Amino acid sequence: MKALSPAVATALLAFVWAPLPCRGQSGAKQATSAPEPLQTLTRALAGKWQLDVRFEATPSTGNKLITGSGEESWSAGPGGITVIEQEHLLASPSGDTFLMGVIWWDKTRDHLGGVECNSSLPGTCDLKGGLNDITISWDGKRFQIDELETHDGRHTVWHEYWTDITPDSFTQTGDVTQPDGTTRRFMTVHGRRVKELKTIGAE
Numbered sequence: 001m002k003a004l005s006p007a008v009a010t011a012l013l014a015f016v017w018a019p020l021p022c023r024g025q026s027g028a029k030q031a032t033s034a035p036e037p038l039q040t041l042t043r044a045l046a047g048k049w050q051l052d053v054r055f056e057a058t059p060s061t062g063n064k065l066i067t068g069s070g071e072e073s074w075s076a077g078p079g080g081i082t083v084i085e086q087e088h089l090l091a092s093p094s095g096d097t098f099l100m101g102v103i104w105w106d107k108t109r110d111h112l113g114g115v116e117c118n119s120s121l122p123g124t125c126d127l128k129g130g131l132n133d134i135t136i137s138w139d140g141k142r143f144q145i146d147e148l149e150t151h152d153g154r155h156t157v158w159h160e161y162w163t164d165i166t167p168d169s170f171t172q173t174g175d176v177t178q179p180d181g182t183t184r185r186f187m188t189v190h191g192r193r194v195k196e197l198k199t200i201g202a203e
Helices: 006-017 027-033 036-045 127-132
Strands: 047-055 066-076 082-089 097-106 111-118 134-138 143-151 154-163 169-177 183-193
Touching: 036 066, 036 082, 036 097, 036 134, 036 143, 047 082, 111 127, 111 134, 127 134, 127 143
Parallel strands: none
Antiparallel strands: 047 066, 047 183, 066 082, 082 097, 097 111, 134 143, 143 154, 154 169, 169 183
8 A cells, every 4th residue: 555645644643533522412413514424424323332243253263253242332523524433342353342433524535534443453543544445435324334455465355334224223244355256244243222331432
């Protein structure tokens, strides 16, 4: 991947480090100044979610099925110019894992952009991947992230979907497309809306 210019790196860092909304303010209501895709995505997923998590038996899990729980929250960033996802998985192939995603509308490319921070990544936040390797789409019913990845010299594609979204639940799945073109389910997450979370906050 190409190196980031100082201007782009500064912009991405600003998105990642932007302060979260204050307690007592609704993330969905804050998104009034956002482009329409961000507004509808925020309305669909804003809030606090309890997760039931399943990772299929694959080489990355030691060929063992992993099940557990977690928490997820979605909220609008300052001014509604970003959507922020926070996630805590108590059981994953990497063990206890914290993640954060920041999503925005890229006016120069006329589509959604995003970056992920993951406690299991060596660099924590994948800024280069956010610029070059991630494609994000939202059609009002399904939120999808596709990401080019390289593992031990092998190029794969990660597909993550939020589907069956209702006011009280959603399904989140992750698939991996291998170099030979085959695609295999890696994880399935079922989320249900709750009033409070134990390890992360959401508004």
